[in-house]
Amino acid sequence: MRVLEGVKVIDFTQAYSGPFCTMQLADFGARVIKVERNGVGDQSREWSPIENGHSGYYAAINRNKEDLAIDIATPEGRDIILELAKDADIIVENFKVGTLDKMGLGYEEIKKVNPQIIFASLSGFGQTGPLKNLAAYDNVVQSMSGIMEMTGFPDDVPTRVGPAIGDNFTGLNMALAIAMAYYHKLNTGEGQMIDLAMLDTIFGILESPILFYDLLGEKTTRSGNNDAGTLVPYDVYQCKDGYFSAGLASDAAWPKFCETIGMTELTQDPRFVDNELRCKNYDIITPIIAQFFIDKTRAELQEIFSNAGIPCAPVLSVPEVMEHPQIIAREMLIDMVDPGVGPYKALGNPMKMDKTPAQLISGAPLIGQDTESILKELGYSSEQINNLVEKGVTGIQ
């Protein structure tokens, strides 16, 4: 059984953030009807990698969804949405603030046909505040939140987190918000509006620098791959075939660490006897420790540090992670045949639930793939549908 079976979602989202959210809902059984602009489609349909003329980017985050191609700016298109909304549970959108209002499809309008609707909006800066009307890209949000300033090496430039966390993490938070709103609706019958901002979400993960500043007046900055303000050694070292991370879990493990790297003399060195001194002398101790790593492979290092019970891990590339036995055992990669890109390994859902597991049933929809069946469900005749197609209001496959 799937937990969101019978839950109907009208999904206006595009690009990455919103589709990542509705993918979570679809994985757990919600009927997600993706509404795409007729003739144009989700912008991510053009994003690389492209295979057989279809986007892998799009395929990866739109699985399990249905697709309705429609021009919602036309009166007929708007009518279809209002009809569809009558028995929907959830609407999700990530347009520029106010776009659906202008089309007469904002929360107030939808509420007239369905007072219990959960109306979820995701945007760069949110639906309120002085910056609400501005466009935002992930790099802008990462810059403004402080995460970029905190990432990278102290003597180098601030660094963007590679994957667009402003998008995916906000999408995940939105899925959580929707689940809570739906639970509330089950309990009380009441719907509501949800407003999530990428900036809020990313700012929200920076608890440590906020607390250091508020409690101690200390301003923290990026420290590369170490934690030299708190614990040394705890770092990433260059090795024979890449990079390897190893470090103490606490100060007490220092003698064990020295023994493991065959440098017991370090425990006697007055510059390194306790963690505070090692933090202070980070630049002196690091090149000494690094010598141990440089001529060994990640596999050799893994064995040495694991045997010693010291937290450690190789830095893996994406292909290496995808072949890792732990990822495979966790069913984090699932064979999927997508109607667009063909066969590929889809990402499993990280939420492992024993009674209501996530299910990957179908690939991402082609544009307008379900227009006809959805319109028929709403009571449109074949003739009416043909008419709408001819007028360019809807598109079918």
Added chain:
Amino acid sequence: MRPLEGVKVIDFTQAHAGSLATMLLADFGAEVIKIERAGVGDLARYWAPIKDGNSGYYSFLNRGKKSISINAATAEGKEIIKKLVKDADVVCENFKYGSMDRMGLNYETLKEINPSIIYASLNGFGQTGPMKDSIGLDLQLQAMSGLMDRTGFPDGPPTKVGAAMGDHLSGTYMALAINLALIHKKKTGEGQQIDISILDSLFSILEAAPITYSLRGSVPARVGNSYPSISPYDTFKANDGYVSIGISTDRQWFKFCEAMGMDEVAADERYMTNELRGDNYESGLKAAIEETTSKMSKFEIEKILRDARLACGAVRTVTESLDCEQIAARNMIVEVDDKALGKIKMGGIPIKMSKTPGAIQHGAPLLGENTVEYLDEIGYSKEQIKELVDQKIVEIV
């Protein structure tokens, strides 16, 4: 009203990820009863920043929760826990794999007492797979997940994200999974087991890299602060820091040049289209833009480009983001009256719900602050409680 009012959580989580999950539940009204080890308490009670012996980190992660201090290794301690679980909805834990088994508090045991219990576990590698017994700290999990490989510059080392990304992501997945399970329980009366791993969670946010490998057999190198398909999309030097911009259309490009007074660059044939700008980015365009930006301050550039309605953000330190008007307007910095630390500022609640907004009812609990209250609730007399205290089975404030 808050959506999770009436939901009772017996919370064995410690440190970061699990505590973050139950913090999200507490923010939205769940009764979260933290079970802490008598005499020691949660590990996070010892985490910096520390002021007057009290951890700011703990106060952030445990706001709005209750604390019972108990020695769960004793028979009487276990008995108390089982009584508490009897009418609970959720049990959460993030111990090392197998610890709850050894304590005699695994899912099978607690299910006998409360068949509809939702039992959620979170740790580095999950409850299955060849590495389930391994310990991974944030750095190791970032290293293994592929996230570090995707972050940083192509000619530099893989780079750690400057926030506890794995903890935040996995904690949010856990909170979402618990809500899905609550929905299922509401509909069917059935409980279940949830298994979240930090590695899976990080692996799920690598954007297009996994599908690129799956379709192409290789993945392009990490790209630093730029983005190959949009130009210019990068972070540029200002005279006092850095600023990020994203220009995705030709129209925006000319608007950008005009706003910045870069007439010559605008007229340059090499930069007329997005494709040309991409081709000539490293060989000229980046330097041409920095020639202008490096003579201006980051906030000056931000203002000029915002007035031109272009996507732009100064790279802010976290203390500068505390001053950001949008973050303030969205209540993303809240002041909490903490029993141990007094009034402290911390990150607010990014999930904004119109009918069931989150709220921080009170600060983090002192160790054992609510022991008496709950023992009383499950039927222990004053004399019995005194005896348990004397025998060091429970602790009170």
